[in-house]
Amino acid sequence: MLDDRKLAVLRAIVEDYVSTNEPVGSKALADRHNLGVSPATIRNDMAALEDGGYIHQPHTSAGRVPTDKGYRLFVDRLSQVKPLSGAERRAIETFLAGAVDLDEIVMRTVRLLAQLTRHVAVVQYPSLTRSTVRHVEIVPLADTRVMLVLITNTGRVEQRVVDLPQVIADDRVSHLRAVLNTALDGCGLAQVPETLAALPERLSPEDRPVAATILSVIMETLVERHEEKIVFAGAANLAAADFTIGLRDVLEALEEQVVLMRLLGETDDLSELTVRIGSENPYTGLRGTSIVAAGYGSGDKELARLGVLGPTRMDYPVTMGAVRAVARYVGQILAGS
């Protein structure tokens, strides 16, 4: 049903529409791309494509516009990811390398991605569940109060103030700190709960109430923080696109962590790019936008995800190239730090 020429026509329609933002007609197509056939023939193909639901005409006498289904076909079969130029790569590398801590890495990444793609960039903080514990610190604040600081191998720091059931002496704190660190060092956060559960036996009876409190707080923190932190940047790019419709909805969605989480989605394969086009989207306010996302991680583990959100009529090959490249570089930076 869809022969090669029809596919070529669809590709041409997508490319033209993306660059001009105007419905594209058969004549313009014949002029701009040398498809080797006349406008009339193209019209027939277009009719077929429209029957298949790949393109659509806004009004009876207007050109054609790709549908979500059309973009989907384009992304899956008609395009290939466009790699970045050497200059762009070097720019990314030096820009990211200048970051001194995790916050700054994430901040720079999200800005970089926004600037590179001219869309809204979204970056999820490296996940706790896949990090490993590097250090647990217990800081006495008052007689019955300590601050718990948890440092992960990605440099992330989690902190929590804990009220204790009884007064605890400084040397007991040191002891507890030592025990905890021995037990938890290098331990994946997913395994922390089990490890902790077996721990109380090793402690002297007098420490147990305090230890129990602290342990429960650690576990609580880990579970609770499952809900990840996400940042975005480049909202100004939304206003640039002639994007009058739904801008409010889009901005609202961007401020909902939960929605963003679901947008970035999940994949098993780290190197895979996830593309969600228009109505494929889980969130109602985001029809009309597409998401290109990828996982990033140090080594082979996926730590978290990042991506961009833009109008459905975005330049997919370029955007996908940028997202993939940034994801890789962030992974490298994280692995190296």
Next chain:
Amino acid sequence: MLDDRKLAVLRAIVEDYVSTNEPVGSKALADRHNLGVSPATIRNDMAALEDGGYIHQPHTSAGRVPTDKGYRLFVDRLSQVKPLSGAERRAIETFLAGAVDLDEIVMRTVRLLAQLTRHVAVVQYPSLTRSTVRHVEIVPLADTRVMLVLITNTGRVEQRVVDLPQVIADDRVSHLRAVLNTALDGCGLAQVPETLAALPERLSPEDRPVAATILSVIMETLVERHEEKIVFAGAANLAAADFTIGLRDVLEALEEQVVLMRLLGETDDLSELTVRIGSENPYTGLRGTSIVAAGYGSGDKELARLGVLGPTRMDYPVTMGAVRAVARYVGQILAGS
């Protein structure tokens, strides 16, 4: 030149324009407010106000709209801050009290403020320069690598990875940690540099190179982090206002930390509200918007600032009330934690 009635007319114009978003004419004024005079009289007053530059008519035969100067007069002399309702106060209190750490306090504050005012809220993180050190932690990561964690009395945590010039043994780290904490505990961050400068003498010779490195990093961090962190929320509210013009500029400004810093401004008096109206604004892209900001702090020291940004035609009394209330409550929460 501006008698009481003219001022009353100006107030009425501002109030009507804010609520209807349409230029307001003499007849409508006479109907809606009982000023006790006829439209013709009001017209005369309006002419005077226009001469003074307080109002302005978009077209020859349209109603009047307040100018920035008009709003300024309104804010300074014709309005009084409207306190929040009891229900709102309780809502704020419980909402903020649920926060567990500094990040969450700031996050909740900015969202709360955005929701309360229906504008874009901007909150600056509590300033390092006015905080005091609660604890310094040195965590060995590798033979020649440690992580430095600085905890302040507001619960803020600063972290930094440091490469050392030589291998350092664990007991030396403990010693250094102890010395540093004794020297720095409770010390205002502004005084840290001097305190640190006097420190090396107390250390054994073998520790000095390592200590020097660490100290210089601490100082560097303190200086560098002078540049503050700022978050915003509620950008969706911008799209709601029929704010087609300059939305892009506004969004861009919001993502520029530096611009935001300057927007929030500075005041000596902690309880004072700062209002910047339209063109009074230091940033070109933000004509057409007004900023209402206030300082917040625990006790009597101003730690940082927060505020909202909205269209020039905002409801100043209500907005100012909300900003002031939130600033106070955040101060209380910070003092209590």
Next chain:
DNA sequence: CCCTGGCACTCTGTGTTCCCGAGTGCCAAG
């Protein structure tokens, strides 16, 4: 001296009509 009603005037915004042009679908011929 200030307020008021009246009046002529000036706009903007809206609705209507009209027309052009781009683009289509279909058909018959190559």
Next chain:
DNA sequence: CTTGGCACTCGGGAACACAGAGTGCCAGGG
């Protein structure tokens, strides 16, 4: 299967008229 031709449709812009809101000014009255 492709192509050129042709009639048709429809959106968008230009021209136009018009109603309504609002103004400025002036002369009269308290």
